[in-house]
Amino acid sequence: MAESFTPPAPTVRPAVLDDGPALGELDRSTWSTLHEVVERxxxxxxxxxxxxxxxxDVLVAEEVSGDGGAAIVGYVRVVPPTPLVCNxxxxxxxxLAVAGRARGRGIGRALIRAACVAARGQGANRITLRVLGHNAPARALYASEGxxxxxxxxxxxxxxxxYVDDVLMGRPLSP
Structure with a gap:
């Protein structure tokens, strides 16, 4: 019986310009009206x-593939919500996106946690997001992360x- 390959936990790292094509493909492959308000x-x-x-502004989740190469399996974009000093x-x-083949393995959770760490590192004490009301899986994940x-x-x-609600969520970033 052949052994199956179980990929190790993904590494989360800052994106680099060369990640653009892979991230664009990930974005297109995960497009859904569950979380998108723009046309396909x-x-x-x-x-x-x-x-x-x-x-x-982007963190990527990368995992080792069966052939020893690395593949981007998710990303999160974390930015200041406005250019205002008071904000x-x-x-x-x-x-936030996770490749279909990588879902259910904690990658979204790892990206959210990394986003919070990165935001704290930038001096933020609060993090927010917007999620569509009908996106129950994402809302549950965010709630489980505080x-x-x-x-x-x-x-x-x-x-x-x-008609779909726009749900505003947030949490403090304690040290």
């Missing part, structure tokens, strides 16, 4: 990184023929 991307695809979406103590998760619902914008989006 179509060719020609926009680059993952641009002047508003910089490598230094500089807050960071916001503005994107995020609480801080507001709801009822029917904020019209997706798939129905």
């Amino acid at each position: 991307p179509q060719p020609p695809y926009a680059p993952f990184f641009d002047e508003r979406h910089r490598p230094q 500089a103590h807050v960071r916001q998760i503005q994107g 995020f609480t619902v801080e507001g709801v914008l009822p029917g904020e989006f019209f997706l798939g023929g129905r």
Whole structure:
């Protein structure tokens, strides 16, 4: 009987510019109305990184593949929610994706925890996010990591023929 390969826990690291193509492909492969409010991307695809979406704002989860190479299996984008000095103590998760083949292995949780550590390292004492009301798996994950619902914008989006709430969640970043 052949042994199956169990990948080790992923490594979370800062993104680099060369990760852009793999991250773009991950974004396209995980697109769903469960968490997206924009239309499905179509060719020609926009680059993952641009002047508003910089490598230094992204953490990637990478795991060793069966052939010894490394593959990006997830990412989280953590940015200041506004350019205002009075809001500089807050960071916001503005994107989280995990490859379908890697789901259910704690990668999303590892990325959220790494995002909180990175935000604290940038001097933040609070982290926030927005999640669609019908995305129960993501909401449960965020709640299990200490995020609480801080507001709801009822029917904020019209997706798939129905109105969907925009749920605002946040949590303090204690040292």
